[in-house]
Amino acid sequence: MSDPSRVYDVVVIGAGPAGENLAERTSAAGLTSVIVENELLGGECSFWACEPSKALLRPVVARADARRVPGLRRSVEGSLDIPAVFAHRDKMAAYWQDADQVDWLNSVSVDLVRGHGRLDGPRQVVANTQDGETVRLTARHAVGVSTGTVTAIPDLPGLDKVRPWTNREATAARRVPGRLAVVGGGVVAVEMATAWQALGSQVTMLVRGSRGLLNRMEPFAGELVADALRDAGVDVRFATSVTEVAREDGVDSPVHITMANGDSMVADEILFATGRSPHTADIGLETVGLVPGDWLTVDDTYRVTAVADGWLYAVGDVNHRALMTHQGKYQGRIAGAVIGARANGEPLDDSRWGPHAATADSDAVPQVVFTDPDVASVGLTTQEAERTGRRVDVVDYDIGRLAGAAQYADGYRGKARVLIDLDRGTVVGVTFVGPGVQELLYSATVLITSEAPLERLWHAVPAFPTISEVWLRILETYRDRAGQVE
Template sequence: MDDTSRTYDVVVIGAGPVGENVADRTKAAGLSTVIVESELLGGECSYYACEPSKALLRPVLARADARRVPGLRKAVAGPLDVPAVLAHRDDIVFHWQDDGQVEWLNSVAVDIVRGHGRLDGPRQVVVTTPDGGTVRLTARHVVAVCTGTRAALPDLPGLDGVRVWTSREATSSSAVPGRLVVVGGGVVAVEMATAWRALGSEVTQLVRGSGLLAGREPFAGELVAEGLREAGVDVRFGASVTSVAREDGPDGEARITLADGDQLVADEILFATGRAPRTDDIGLETIGLTPGDWLRADGTCRVTAVEDGWLYAVGDVNHRVLMTHQGKYQARIAGAVIGARVHGEPLDDGKWGAHVTTADSEAVPQVVFTDPEVAFVGLTAQEAERAGRRIQVVDNDFQSVAGAAQYAEGFRGQARMVVDLDRGTVIGVTFVGPGIGELLQSATIAVVSEVPVERLWHAVPAFPTISEVWLRLMEAYRG
């Protein structure tokens, strides 16, 4: 048993990608840093979310693309090699071992304490180690909470006594369920419906609302729904689950009852209905905050409700943007801010600009790995109008893009550019279609850099690539 006390400049709770990046940056700033983790170093993204889900989806999308290329259809007409796909997924997540992450943290001289960390008053963290010991950590300057989120399950009759899938089980299952019911219409729901249908499951997707990917451009959800149905997914809108049960024990058939009285039977049920912060048992009550709440933070990721500025909340836990790449971005900003503040340096160092997380409110990029893919950044047309912007919406359906025809016969997709007419800049872009995820960075640069549309006219896309859609959007804008 380990019963010790240690003091560091910075204590980081949570060793996912966000916590690792905070620790890396504070250590690089010359601050002694320790990171606390109760599970695997590398976090949710590395083992149960982004990495394994994309490992499952990559062969699905590659096969779909190949089936659209003349000369390849017959070669990829058969089913996926399921054992090979699952084995590749296991390799991608290092078989749920974190030795590599341990080596990396050691290489940057960040100490690791394994166990459950809880705040115990200002700048104090008490860690209960796996062997029952206790390690008390004191932070001279900062405690950074990087504990992320967990799946939020709805309050449904019977759910507590029923074994269900969340995103963790959906990305780590070693077997293909014969019948899978997916509850939800967001990113996790559509991606997992795509993956498991292609791997052999009969998939029914239950969406409470009237469309998929709510909050995005409506055509994105419409095209994804069309793709799912063509793949054999039974997509049902306006479907609310009222109760769930399993017959004959935890491994028996699952029965789902809907608000209209209809019942479904499945082998597994995936609830992809939202996320909740992992703050219910990290000692928030010892510093006057409410357990289970999101930790609201300012643009430097410093928690606004805590005096003296010693507590930071970085990544999903602050509820600014729930995506790994945005959390890592926040971590880079927060690490630089902490170093500057401790050393009494100006936050605007003249090289990278002010250390404020502007990108998580103005230009958030995301790719949805479905067939077709969806990629977007910035504001939708509706969001821009609600914000009082005077805009022009420019659409293109890829029919006139030679690169799209080369990429896939019968390429179906749509692009939308939202232009702020008063500023003359692009403030939002959405692409839907096969293989369009790699277009997103060009759109992100255009939005973040506030490049005048008249200058974008001179950013000539290579022919024949899908990126020529930019030329078609510029032409439509100029009229």
């Protein structure tokens, strides 16, 4: 980097999926864009979360599915091939190299500065490069913050000396710990408990709350996952708070864990999956009147509401709207289109489901939990509908009753829940739990975003025998319960 000062239309801090999409969309709108990244392009998802975690989970779930198919059980007895699983994980994480991502960035005409980017006043970003240089970047139109999140580590005595696992260590580990303690009950906790138990660890889950696992989803989702984890050999403990951890003989010695109820246990590694914090402590927020370490609150065009003149945008996990990779990419696409339209003097269409509106963040956020069984959800849960005053009818169906489910797995266990808006006659929330249901999620997302009336759905005929026939059974259940005749 020979030029210490550069001017672009758009400067993006953070090259995770959300930042990459934001930069690509502004470039596609004819704007000059640069992205600043201090680690690997592709961010947490590509190297320490989505890609490596699903690579660890895929053989686990595939084996579980095969064991439920008559004629295959004997073929999949025995333990997993650990070196092969790790090799697949390494491949899917691109061996922690980002050359392909750099090539892609070049292909969409977005410049890259490798270094730590910090705001330095309105429309100003200072990047301390990995070569020891300081580069000042000025944005004519917008600065986008896409720095994501970090693991929220609790303040516990002795934790700094223990070197606990976070999602990064859990997805990149080179060996299987004999005993693994997982602190937390959310998505990362249940996925990593599923993976490492199947890989050979004796897993104990320590869940602070008593409401169960996955407590932001429908309760039956966490219940079915907890049952499956216990059946697999995981020790799941609720209402259990960790108060102290210690390694008595250095970082390679066992972890001694003390709980608030007086219980104690010993593990070889301890994973904290206790939520996420915004990665904003050292990006110069104070230079534009914001508080370092805070989430960045945005409007529905992803402008940071507390910054005057509307030049600062925040996409992805850092705005705390929907902490999922695909949703961050969606936000990057919307914000990029917004910035492009504003820069080019074009009118915005921020109507519901318009190209410049973030409607999906509130009404149609899809999520998959890659456990055995799968959990897939989109839209409202029953609790959210009650809290927001939406009048909904809740329709449940036992997926195991389907012919397609019986074909998929012997003894299939699963459940579907669909929320129907009574005032509009549309689907506003869906949750599926069961083997293979992740592939049903896009159809549910389309139903919600298209606001298709129930009368129309009778003409969407599911193929027999597939699990997608659940849609017909849900419609029949709703009709019969309401005493209607079609």
